[in-house]
Amino acid sequence: MQGHFTYLKERIEDISAREDTSIRKVLKQIDKGALGIALLVEPDTGIFKGILTDGDVRRALILGLELDSAVSNIVRPKSITASIDTSSEQLSKLFGEAVRIIPLLDKHNKVVDLALFDTRIYLPVSEPNLGEKELKYVSDCILTGWVSSAGKYVTRFEQMFAKFCGTKFGISSSSGTTALHLSLLALGIGAGDEVIVPSFTFISTANAVAFTGANPVFVDSEMETWNIDPQKIEQAITSRTKAIIPVHIYGHPAQMSSILEIAGKYNLAVVEDAAEAHGALYKGNKTGSLGDMGIFSFYGNKIITTGEGGMVVTDNKELADKIRIFRDHGMDTEKRYRHSVLGYNYRMTNIQAALGVGQMERIDQIIEQKCTNAFLYSKELKNIPGITLPPNEKWAKNIYWLYSILIDEKKFGMSSVELGKRLKIKSIETRPLFPPVHQQPIYDTKQNLPVCEKLSNSGLSLPSSTNIKKDEINRIAWEIKKIKNQTTNEMF
Numbered sequence: 001m002q003g004h005f006t007y008l009k010e011r012i013e014d015i016s017a018r019e020d021t022s023i024r025k026v027l028k029q030i031d032k033g034a035l036g037i038a039l040l041v042e043p044d045t046g047i048f049k050g051i052l053t054d055g056d057v058r059r060a061l062i063l064g065l066e067l068d069s070a071v072s073n074i075v076r077p078k079s080i081t082a083s084i085d086t087s088s089e090q091l092s093k094l095f096g097e098a099v100r101i102i103p104l105l106d107k108h109n110k111v112v113d114l115a116l117f118d119t120r121i122y123l124p125v126s127e128p129n130l131g132e133k134e135l136k137y138v139s140d141c142i143l144t145g146w147v148s149s150a151g152k153y154v155t156r157f158e159q160m161f162a163k164f165c166g167t168k169f170g171i172s173s174s175s176g177t178t179a180l181h182l183s184l185l186a187l188g189i190g191a192g193d194e195v196i197v198p199s200f201t202f203i204s205t206a207n208a209v210a211f212t213g214a215n216p217v218f219v220d221s222e223m224e225t226w227n228i229d230p231q232k233i234e235q236a237i238t239s240r241t242k243a244i245i246p247v248h249i250y251g252h253p254a255q256m257s258s259i260l261e262i263a264g265k266y267n268l269a270v271v272e273d274a275a276e277a278h279g280a281l282y283k284g285n286k287t288g289s290l291g292d293m294g295i296f297s298f299y300g301n302k303i304i305t306t307g308e309g310g311m312v313v314t315d316n317k318e319l320a321d322k323i324r325i326f327r328d329h330g331m332d333t334e335k336r337y338r339h340s341v342l343g344y345n346y347r348m349t350n351i352q353a354a355l356g357v358g359q360m361e362r363i364d365q366i367i368e369q370k371c372t373n374a375f376l377y378s379k380e381l382k383n384i385p386g387i388t389l390p391p392n393e394k395w396a397k398n399i400y401w402l403y404s405i406l407i408d409e410k411k412f413g414m415s416s417v418e419l420g421k422r423l424k425i426k427s428i429e430t431r432p433l434f435p436p437v438h439q440q441p442i443y444d445t446k447q448n449l450p451v452c453e454k455l456s457n458s459g460l461s462l463p464s465s466t467n468i469k470k471d472e473i474n475r476i477a478w479e480i481k482k483i484k485n486q487t488t489n490e491m492f
């Protein structure tokens with residue numbers, strides 16, 4: 001049989017029951033678990049005793065067993081299990097029309113994982129969109145031997161990307177994180193300084209500040225854009241504040257006019273973290289081009305990818321020159337092997353840049369596809385109670401890096417985490433939104449940032465690859481509606 005495995009370790013607890021549990025209780029558990037089975041286990045040891053399908057239970061009821069009798073009274077066929085060490089090849093031979101889930105046991109006979117077999121196409125949250133051009137340019141690097149950071153593709157990629165953003169300079173780097181670090185180094189930020197960042201972001205935004213010895217100061221987000229709330233920035237400014245890093249989260253621009261106005265008032269630099277927002281527009285201008293500098297990531301799940309990679313864009317020549325020096329071991333541009341500042345090796349390779357050049361030739365197409373997919377999702381999901389669609393302000397062009405929704409647990413009937421688990425069973429991958437950075441063990445500021453916490457707790461990113469087809473988006477929306485209807489029925 002053609003198909004793929006999904007592993008569902010996180011479901012084991014939800015569907016495990018003791019043999020002395022009543023049929024009534026186990027039926028509810030099977031319904032809630034949404035896998036059509038319960039795992040019977042020994043109470044204290046967790047040792048596997050057998051699989052009970054909803055078919056086994058219903059047949060037993062027809063034959064006259066009472067709802068209050070224990071499930072141990074149900075006659076059930078022998079369960080198919082496998083050892084946790086079983087290879088995928090061996091596993092696939094065990095599946096059949098009637099066998100869709102196989103408990104995987106450790107040497108003590110405890111269930112340590114579940115393998116679910118599915119013949120439907122697996123829909124990932126993200127996958128790169130690569131083609132012939134990328135292959136051709138990367139092959140060129142290999143055939144010519146220009147595989148390190150010198151080579152024609154690096155400059156070409158930097159120029160193409162700067163032009164795309166509408167800035168004078170583009171300075172590539174080894175990642176979005178190093179691009180952030182470089183931009184802060186160029187501003188001279190260091191120990192004792194403070195830099196304002198949203199807490200609702202990926203950890204790199206704050207870590208890059210910490211790399212310089214400065215402290216990240218966390219500010220809450222606004223519900224309208226999910227980005228840093230400009231109204232809460234001023235109260236976070238102190239005499240030590242040197243810069244603000246607004247993040248254009250999930251592809252929607254932050255409120256740049258207000259942020260730039262505050263920065264101007266307090267003489268602060270602005271570095272836009274546009275790692276997720278290539279091509280997004282703030283009032284008609286490209287994100288990344290509005291502050292003193294903008295940074296981008298080209299990690300494999302980003303709008304375009306170079307495998308790993310990053311870029312700083314700016315109109316400021318002085319900053320651009322400094323970044324080039326910090327990126328290249330702090331080496332003087334005038335004199336080889338002379339190092340006046342402490343620098344890093346943060347260079348992008350020619351191979352990465354070759355990928356980037358190939359990707360730049362289709363970036364507009366990729367963004368258009370992201371927007372078309374978002375439109376299709378929103379059309380299908382807009383009237384479902386308990387679902388909030390991604391931000392889409394009038395003055396902005398969201399490029400929907402990941403199409404992410406918020407789930408109101410009360411109105412939808414289950415949490416975003418539970419919805420994610422149920423979609424996984426249907427071969428649909430989802431991802432929670434970023435957890436609040438101020439609550440990460442390395443920062444743990446004990447602040448109360450309610451919007452950020454709400455976004456993190458209720459958000460879910462749906463499959464957002466540009467390879468996804470219209471009918472696959474319809475399938476996802478249909479599954480979400482079906483899951484919602486099932487929970488509504490469970491509630492009444």
Ligand SMILES: Cc1ncc(COP(=O)(O)O)c(C=O)c1O
Pocket residue numbers: 175176177178201202204205247273275276296297298299308309310
């Ligand atoms: C908002 C944000 N900033 C910075 C980064 C860092 O980029 P990279 O992974 O390329 O270091 C990422 C992504 O991973 C990101 O999402």
